[in-house]
Amino acid sequence: MAKLYVSQKQFGVGAAIASLFIIVPLLALLLTQSAHRFQDALLDRNDTVGTGIARDFHQFLKPLSESLSQPACNPDNLRKLRQTDFRSKYLSYYAEVRDGHILCTSYEGKLANPVALPAEYVQFDAETAILNDLNTEVIQTQGTAAIRAGNLIAVFDYPELSNTISKSWLDYASYSLINNQFTSVKPFYTHPLNDINISGNSERWFEGGYYIASRCSIQNSCDLVSIDILSYVKSQQLTLTVLLMLTAMVMWAFYRAGCNLHSSIFSLPNQLRAGLKNNELTLHYQPIVSTTSSEVIGCEVLCRWHAADGHSVSPDTFIPMVEDNGLCEALTESVTRTAIKELKLHGLLGKVRVAINTFPEDIESGFMKRNLNRHVPERYLPWFTVEITEKSVGNLDNLAKNVDQLRALGVQVSVDDFGTGFSNLETLQAIKVDQIKIDRSFIIGVEKPSLKRSIVDNICQLAKSLNVRLVAEGIETAQQLEFVKTRNIALTQGYFHSKPLAIPDFAQFVAQQNRNNADATSPQSKRILQQASQA
Numbered sequence: 443m444a445k446l447y448v449s450q451k452q453f454g455v456g457a458a459i460a461s462l463f464i465i466v467p468l469l470a471l472l473l474t475q476s477a478h479r480f481q482d483a484l485l486d487r488n489d490t491v492g493t494g495i496a497r498d499f500h501q502f503l504k505p506l507s508e509s510l511s512q513p514a515c516n517p518d519n520l521r522k523l524r525q526t527d528f529r530s531k532y533l534s535y536y537a538e539v540r541d542g543h544i545l546c547t548s549y550e551g552k553l554a555n556p557v558a559l560p561a562e563y564v565q566f567d568a569e570t571a572i573l574n575d576l577n578t579e580v581i582q583t584q585g586t587a588a589i590r591a592g593n594l595i596a597v598f599d600y601p602e603l604s605n606t607i608s609k610s611w612l613d614y615a616s617y618s619l620i621n622n623q624f625t626s627v628k629p630f631y632t633h634p635l636n637d638i639n640i641s642g643n644s645e646r647w648f649e650g651g652y653y654i655a656s657r658c659s660i661q662n663s664c665d666l667v668s669i670d671i672l673s674y675v676k677s678q679q680l681t682l683t684v685l686l687m688l689t690a691m692v693m694w695a696f697y698r699a700g701c702n703l704h705s706s707i708f709s710l711p712n713q714l715r716a717g718l719k720n721n722e723l724t725l726h727y728q729p730i731v732s733t734t735s736s737e738v739i740g741c742e743v744l745c746r747w748h749a750a751d752g753h754s755v756s757p758d759t760f761i762p763m764v765e766d767n768g769l770c771e772a773l774t775e776s777v778t779r780t781a782i783k784e785l786k787l788h789g790l791l792g793k794v795r796v797a798i799n800t801f802p803e804d805i806e807s808g809f810m811k812r813n814l815n816r817h818v819p820e821r822y823l824p825w826f827t828v829e830i831t832e833k834s835v836g837n838l839d840n841l842a843k844n845v846d847q848l849r850a851l852g853v854q855v856s857v858d859d860f861g862t863g864f865s866n867l868e869t870l871q872a873i874k875v876d877q878i879k880i881d882r883s884f885i886i887g888v889e890k891p892s893l894k895r896s897i898v899d900n901i902c903q904l905a906k907s908l909n910v911r912l913v914a915e916g917i918e919t920a921q922q923l924e925f926v927k928t929r930n931i932a933l934t935q936g937y938f939h940s941k942p943l944a945i946p947d948f949a950q951f952v953a954q955q956n957r958n959n960a961d962a963t964s965p966q967s968k969r970i971l972q973q974a975s976q977a
């Protein structure tokens with residue numbers, strides 16, 4: 443089965459990226475909502491302006507034009523012009539017009555020299571009235587528009603809107619839909635959509651980078667607000683900076699949360715638990731070699747773990763984890779079961795000794811005995827060695843009792859890492875063991891006279907007096923091997939012979955090594971060796 447593994451960092455980054463799927467739509471919604479509100483406010487305001495102009499037209503301009511008396515610009519007319527200008531909100535600058543000339547205005551009074559209507563004022567007939575229900579003309583001018591009733595004109599503009607319209611990202615227009623014809627009445631209107639087809643009363647749409655809202659509130663007259671999204675986004679620098687900072691903070695929070703989630707789901711202990719369950723742990727076998735015959739007489743079974751992401755975790759890392767997470771029995775049982783299976787498969791069961799490492803509690807709880815009984819066929823039990831460390835010494839009497847029970851099965855017991863910790867004579871006398879393994883820390887440098895050499899000599903003495911076999915661990919050089927031979931240490935283990943090997947390699951190593959030994963002891967080999975030593 444393919445192993446799928448994401449590192450904590452990848453998981454965190456994934457969570458941060460996933461958060462974008464929440465943040466981006468939220469931001470889009472936020473911006474859209476704010477654009478909505480803006481457009482609505484603008485359309486509302488325009489309604490007010492539109493209806494305000496209509497109201498002012500009906501209430502003031504039209505009645506006033508009908509009430510003007512002759513001659514033009516008489517004092518009564520001027521007073522009415524000023525009063526009306528003062529009272530109307532959306533129309534101002536009332537003026538009497540005769541023959542294309544402004545004769546007087548509410549502001550200047552009677553003009554000494556009548557002013558011809560500016561060119562743009564007379565072009566109004568090209569425009570269709572926005573307020574067509576007013577049944578009058580709207581005059582397009584530079585920045586203002588004027589409306590006419592009889593001999594009176596009044597100017598209207600978009601006083602409130604013009605402030606808003608000055609924003610670079612906003613465009614605004616009013617449309618008259620008379621005869622389904624598009625006519626802009628907004629000054630300076632430059633909107634690119636000139637074949638626009640507004641059908642409903644109120645709608646929004648997105649087109650060519652513009653976000654557009656329209657509303658037709660006066661018959662045949664519609665208002666349109668378009669927002670150039672890119673420019674709008676650019677203009678919102680402050681808002682965007684704040685949003686980006688918030689986004690970064692949210693992503694960071696998601697990253698951290700992802701990492702935490704990862705470590706709770708994918709923590710090494712959890713992976714280890716799963717690995718044990720899925721038989722992901724593999725075994726290596728390190729040869730144990732006879733000093734006298736150079737034959738491989740056995741092996742130490744050492745556990746290996748390739749975590750789900752493919753990287754191997756050192757036993758020095760995962761063995762303490764096993765202890766801290768209550769997985770000792772599961773590991774020891776898995777090691778025992780797998781070792782039996784693999785050794786049997788390669789024809790080594792009952793051919794080589796098998797040393798299995800244990801945890802202190804494996805012994806104290808009697809688990810190791812049950813475990814061996816359950817998994818090792820009885821006739822093979824004498825081929826097994828249980829390696830106990832000095833850490834195993836919790837309750838000496840209990841340990842001694844359990845060790846006796848193991849030995850009663852026919853299993854041998856070996857003290858591992860001897861010399862480290864607090865090994866003492868009392869312990870060794872209390873528990874009857876078959877073998878002591880000298881820790882490799884004493885072997886490093888032992889070839890030269892040193893304190894270590896004296897310690898090894900003492901251990902040799904001790905083993906002799908207790909009548910237990912010795913194994914020298916961590917033999918890495920020929921000199922170290924030579925030294926242990928001089929001390930009659932029976933067995934050796936270390937990289938000099940071989941590193942721990944996977945079962946096929948170990949089987950091959952045993953076959954090769956023991957074949958060489960057989961050859962070396964043949965008459966022909968003996969002769970060669972003799973000649974070599976004489977030379």
Ligand SMILES: Nc1nc2c(ncn2[C@@H]2O[C@H](COP(=O)(O)O[C@H]3[C@@H](O)[C@H](n4cnc5c(=O)[nH]c(N)nc54)O[C@@H]3COP(=O)(O)O)[C@@H](O)[C@H]2O)c(=O)[nH]1
Binds near residue numbers: 743799859917935937
């Ligand atoms: N209870 C269990 N403990 C286990 C099991 N599998 C391993 N272990 C314990 O983990 C410790 C580290 O083991 P490992 O990394 O496998 O190292 C072993 C050898 O590879 C290493 N070794 C052997 N020869 C040499 C050498 O010449 N040089 C050198 N630098 N290292 C060498 O020593 C380790 C074996 O040590 P020990 O067990 O003390 O004999 C280790 O404590 C293992 O016991 C398990 O299944 N159960």
